[in-house]
Amino acid sequence: MNYDLTEDQYAFQQTARKFAQQQLSPYAKEWDEQQTFPKATFIAAGKLGFMAMYIPEEHHGIGLGRLDSAIIMEELASECTSTAAFISIHNMAFNMLARYGQSSLQNVWCADLASGQKLVSYCLTEPGAGSDAASLTTRAEKKDDHYLLNGAKAFISGAGETDLLIVMARTSADGSKGISCFAVPADTAGITYGKKEQKLGWSNQPTALINFEDVRIPHDHLLAEEGQGFKLAMEGLDGGRINIAACSLGTARASLSLSTQYVKERKQFNHAISEFQATQFKLADMLTELTAARQMIRLAAYKLDTNHSEKSTYCAMAKRFATDLGFRICDEALQLHGGYGYIKEYPIERHFRDTRVHRILEGTNEIMRLIIAKRLLADENLNLLD
Numbered sequence: 001m002n003y004d005l006t007e008d009q010y011a012f013q014q015t016a017r018k019f020a021q022q023q024l025s026p027y028a029k030e031w032d033e034q035q036t037f038p039k040a041t042f043i044a045a046g047k048l049g050f051m052a053m054y055i056p057e058e059h060h061g062i063g064l065g066r067l068d069s070a071i072i073m074e075e076l077a078s079e080c081t082s083t084a085a086f087i088s089i090h091n092m093a094f095n096m097l098a099r100y101g102q103s104s105l106q107n108v109w110c111a112d113l114a115s116g117q118k119l120v121s122y123c124l125t126e127p128g129a130g131s132d133a134a135s136l137t138t139r140a141e142k143k144d145d146h147y148l149l150n151g152a153k154a155f156i157s158g159a160g161e162t163d164l165l166i167v168m169a170r171t172s173a174d175g176s177k178g179i180s181c182f183a184v185p186a187d188t189a190g191i192t193y194g195k196k197e198q199k200l201g202w203s204n205q206p207t208a209l210i211n212f213e214d215v216r217i218p219h220d221h222l223l224a225e226e227g228q229g230f231k232l233a234m235e236g237l238d239g240g241r242i243n244i245a246a247c248s249l250g251t252a253r254a255s256l257s258l259s260t261q262y263v264k265e266r267k268q269f270n271h272a273i274s275e276f277q278a279t280q281f282k283l284a285d286m287l288t289e290l291t292a293a294r295q296m297i298r299l300a301a302y303k304l305d306t307n308h309s310e311k312s313t314y315c316a317m318a319k320r321f322a323t324d325l326g327f328r329i330c331d332e333a334l335q336l337h338g339g340y341g342y343i344k345e346y347p348i349e350r351h352f353r354d355t356r357v358h359r360i361l362e363g364t365n366e367i368m369r370l371i372i373a374k375r376l377l378a379d380e381n382l383n384l385l386d
């Protein structure tokens with residue numbers, strides 16, 4: 001077993017680090033304060049392949065594995081969590097089109113999505129269907145030459161600014177098996193957007209409700225087949241969960257790095273606060289937890305890359321673990337900064353705000369525990385324990 005990065009992975013990491021330091025770090029504070037969705041930066045990220053990381057090359061992606069992508073996401077998030085998180089969502093939704101879209105549709109969208117010229121949102125959650133996503137009620141009724149889409153999606157990242165929507169909608173009454181997946185151009189007649197939600201964090205990307213009223217979707221905008229939408233949505237989330245976990249990891253790393261410097265400089269009781277053992281124990285726990293979270297993420301990504309039968313369980317474990325710990329590390333970092341951690345002049349309070357939502361979206365951490373426990377209880381030979 002070799003835990004070292006390969007030469008290629010090291011090169012991706014260094015490229016992502018340089019990009020993040022040059023193109024994200026100088027602007028992250030201002031984007032947060034002014035709620036700026038950095039579209040030009042997505043185009044710059046597209047030039048390096050970051051808008052199409054694990055998209056197959058025939059669809060204009062760079063065809064990386066999930067482990068390679070997680071390494072890149074950690075770097076991007078270490079300089080701007082919210083921008084990195086949107087890049088993660090874009091990759092997830094784009095990949096669904098690239099894997100399951102019809103070629104007529106792929107030919108229109110893939111090149112522009114890969115370059116970052118066009119952006120895509122993932123639309124699963126509804127006002128009445130969050131954790132229980134399979135209970136969604138947005139309906140796509142099949143007509144002669146189109147589907148007619150009616151319903152609403154809640155909390156959609158990028159809504160109002162993205163060009164394409166990957167929408168899960170009901171085509172028959174049968175629970176999760178009655179759900180289908182559609183690629184819908186965001187400016188189609190009948191689509192309207194709610195107000196931009198005012199949020200605790202992730203302030204540089206819009207989040208809004210989307211209403212669909214008699215929206216006509218051509219038949220070839222269906223991804224895969226009718227009834228497969230929920231499966232596609234969950235498959236997308238496996239990779240999405242790794243990337244969101246990596247966003248927590250990168251942000252926590254940045255917070256720990258800032259704290260390590262700060263405690264050496266800050267003096268109280270005539271000593272640098274780094275000299276107090278209570279401070280040292282905090283730092284030691286933060287580094288230990290950070291390292292454990294990174295290993296969990298990389299293990300889950302490896303399971304996904306190798307199509308392991310329990311890949312979804314590993315993705316759920318990594319998401320639960322890394323987003324809980326990532327948030328805790330940011331919170332401890334804020335504590336180590338004392339009152340200065342709480343004011344906006346220092347980036348710590350933004351890291352704390354930005355990582356909070358990772359415990360809620362892409363499946364709450366309670367839902368991750370349900371997924372993990374269900375698999376463990378069904379695992380008669382306890383293979384998951386090996």
Ligand SMILES: Cc1cc2nc3c(=O)[nH]c(=O)nc-3n(C[C@H](O)[C@H](O)[C@H](O)COP(=O)(O)OP(=O)(O)OC[C@H]3O[C@@H](n4cnc5c(N)ncnc54)[C@H](O)[C@@H]3O)c2cc1C
Nearest residue numbers: 122123124125130131155156157207360361362363364366
């Ligand atoms: C900033 C932001 C961006 C988002 N972006 C997107 C997006 O781009 N696309 C998209 O589709 N969605 C998006 N979401 C939605 C997100 O995925 C949902 O908020 C999330 O799945 C939880 O659903 P809910 O908010 O309806 O909470 P609920 O499902 O109502 O849950 C409320 C609480 O009850 C708990 N709970 C629910 N059921 C159980 C159970 N069986 N056992 C134990 N506890 C339970 C939950 O864990 C949670 O703590 C976004 C949300 C936010 C806040």
